[in-house]
Amino acid sequence: MPFxxxxxxxxxxxxxxxxxxxxxxxxxxxxxxxxxxxxxxxxTMFFLYRPSRKVFASVxxxxxxxxxxxxxxNKSGRISVAVTIPPLQNWAEQLAGGRVDIVxxxxxxxxxxxxxxxxxxxxxxxxxxxxxxxxxxxxxRSWLGKLSENNPRLQVVDLSEGLELLYGTHHHExxxxxxxxxxxxxxxxxxxxxxRRMVETMYRALTEIDPxxxxxxxxxxxxxDRRFAxxxxxxxxxxxxxxxxxxxxxxxxxxxxAADYGLxxxxxxxxxxxxxxxYLRAMVDSARHVGVEVVFIQQEFDPRQAETFxxxxxxxxxxxxxxAYTWSEEIMRIADAFIR
Ligand SMILES: [Zn+2]
Numbered sequence: 001m002p003f004x005x006x007x008x009x010x011x012x013x014x015x016x017x018x019x020x021x022x023x024x025x026x027x028x029x030x031x032x033x034x035x036x037x038x039x040x041x042x043x044t045m046f047f048l049y050r051p052s053r054k055v056f057a058s059v060x061x062x063x064x065x066x067x068x069x070x071x072x073x074n075k076s077g078r079i080s081v082a083v084t085i086p087p088l089q090n091w092a093e094q095l096a097g098g099r100v101d102i103v104x105x106x107x108x109x110x111x112x113x114x115x116x117x118x119x120x121x122x123x124x125x126x127x128x129x130x131x132x133x134x135x136x137x138x139x140x141r142s143w144l145g146k147l148s149e150n151n152p153r154l155q156v157v158d159l160s161e162g163l164e165l166l167y168g169t170h171h172h173e174x175x176x177x178x179x180x181x182x183x184x185x186x187x188x189x190x191x192x193x194x195x196r197r198m199v200e201t202m203y204r205a206l207t208e209i210d211p212x213x214x215x216x217x218x219x220x221x222x223x224x225d226r227r228f229a230x231x232x233x234x235x236x237x238x239x240x241x242x243x244x245x246x247x248x249x250x251x252x253x254x255x256x257x258a259a260d261y262g263l264x265x266x267x268x269x270x271x272x273x274x275x276x277x278x279y280l281r282a283m284v285d286s287a288r289h290v291g292v293e294v295v296f297i298q299q300e301f302d303p304r305q306a307e308t309f310x311x312x313x314x315x316x317x318x319x320x321x322x323x324a325y326t327w328s329e330e331i332m333r334i335a336d337a338f339i340r
Pocket of ligand 1: 113251252
């Protein structure tokens with residue numbers, strides 16, 4: 001066996017190893033093994049065949065490129081997953097238990113119905129493989145298409161799919177979908193019951209994209225679902241005596257939450273714009289009529305009109321943040337603020 005021939009044969013395992021290192025953690029075990037074997041077979045066949053120098057050089061370059069691509073594509077070697085708002089970030093982090101990186105598109109304090117993505121945030125989002133969306137938030141409607149265009153391998157999972165959505169509780173300027181279908185209320189995450197279904201969808205999607213972590217996800221999912229079920233049952237007990245009661249809220253974020261516990265929501269900003277004095281007047285009248293005792297104000301909105309409303313009605317104001325990262329605490333706090 002001539003020296004060059006033996007030297008060439010030695011190259012095939014080296015290529016396989018290079019390729020294998022590149023694939024670590026980014027692909028599943030089976031695809032890693034598959035890629036390495038394929039590379040091994042290809043390089044062994046080529047080196048045994050003893051081609052001309054030209055063919056040898058070009059195939060050598062090709063294999064090198066293949067190995068290098070695998071290396072550079074996965075610098076951190078971790079899967080990144082994007083979500084729209086901090087509560088979903090919290091759920092995804094609990095589910096993932098550190099196995100994947102979670103990127104939140106709309107930061108704390110941002111309004112997910114009007115938020116504009118800064119160019120710097122595009123970089124982080126373009127690395128993501130999965131995107132968990134609420135389905136109908138203004139931010140998602142204006143940005144998800146662009147994100148998918150920039151990043152064709154991004155898989156968007158609409159967490160509202162299959163849920164019973166509410167219509168007529170939340171109107172914006174873009175109030176109708178293209179086919180004339182009414183625009184659903186997007187605040188599904190405020191309902192602990194819907195939250196359980198959303199987390200289940202997240203769990204399935206994570207398991208699909210990272211089957212190696214299936215047992216971690218399953219264990220975390222079971223724990224979160226138990227916790228959310230418990231939250232729901234505590235809220236059901238707490239709010240039972242108040243069934244049929246009406247509360248006011250600046251932006252109609254709590255439609256699903258109210259529906260879960262038999263409460264009614266009176267929104268001061270029903271069309272996504274600040275209310276006219278006439279509209280506010282009419283709201284004050286109906287609030288007095290039905291005995292509203294509290295008006296909730298989301299922390300990202302100007303509180304002045306809601307404060308005027310509260311003075312006129314003679315009810316108290318409570319600042320809430322349904323977009324809080326600490327979701328379950330906030331949902332409980334809203335119930336306590338309602339009862340107080
Ligand atoms: Zn809204």
